[in-house]
Amino acid sequence: MLWSEGAELVARLAALFELRGTDNPGLREFRGCTAVATGLTDALRGATRLVRAVRCSSLDEIGWVRTGLTPMSPIPAAGGVKFQVVLDTAVACATGETARLLDRAASGWQVRLLHGVPVEMVLIDDNAALLARKGDAAAEHVWFVRSSPLLEIMIDVFHTLWSLAAPVTGHIVMGLDDDGITEQDRALLVMLAAGATDVLIAEKLDLGLRTVQRRLQVLSGRLGARTRFQAGLNAAKRGWL
Known part of the structure; x- marks a missing residue:
């Protein structure tokens, strides 16, 4: 479509x-x-x-x-x-x-x-x-x-x-789920897919900016993504959102 x-x-x-x-x-x-x-x-x-x-x-x-x-x-x-x-x-x-x-x-x-x-x-x-x-x-x-x-x-x-x-999707449990994704990771990826900046993500999740950036780097690596858009897209395809 x-x-x-x-x-x-x-x-x-x-x-x-x-x-x-x-x-x-x-x-x-x-x-x-x-x-x-x-x-x-x-x-x-x-x-x-x-x-x-x-x-x-x-x-x-x-x-x-x-x-x-x-x-x-x-x-x-x-x-x-x-x-x-x-x-x-x-x-x-x-x-x-x-x-x-x-x-x-x-x-x-x-x-x-x-x-x-x-x-x-x-x-x-x-x-x-x-x-x-x-x-x-x-x-x-x-x-x-x-x-x-x-x-x-x-x-x-x-x-x-x-x-x-x-x-x-709703594969959320305390700690890690079957994909090795935490509830906080999933919330971060949802906001990333929604177009939120690192600063906004840090504010909404009550995290330090460097913590958000490090976590995004790790998740992007796991997703094989080179850009923020690709990370959000790949996360959706894997059912991580």
């Missing part, structure tokens, strides 16, 4: 917002935090098989957080429901987000990272979805989309973003 393909699908998805005021049985608007929270909760409780989400803002900041629910917080879905989440790489660099991200991956969630996620949405099975425009900081205006050609477009968008994103 190419970024151009993803951009084209997102453009089609954005066109949904232009349907405001039309009599479309496949669309419903939720306005205001209370209405959005109620709509999202009801939709998630109706999930029976799969919840897929796309996030482009920090989980501790804006967006769905104001509803009291986010794709990374406890969700009132039935047991046995699987979760697939695409997160903007900026989320991985936010304070406290790296550990939360890895915890979710360790609990069985399928999580992937992608730079520049263009939308925020939650898909419930293949039957319904909620969509918020990127930049709607208060998440006070969300579309509820029922089974329709519009929903099919949203599913196509998710599949495109999912195919472009790098996987984050």
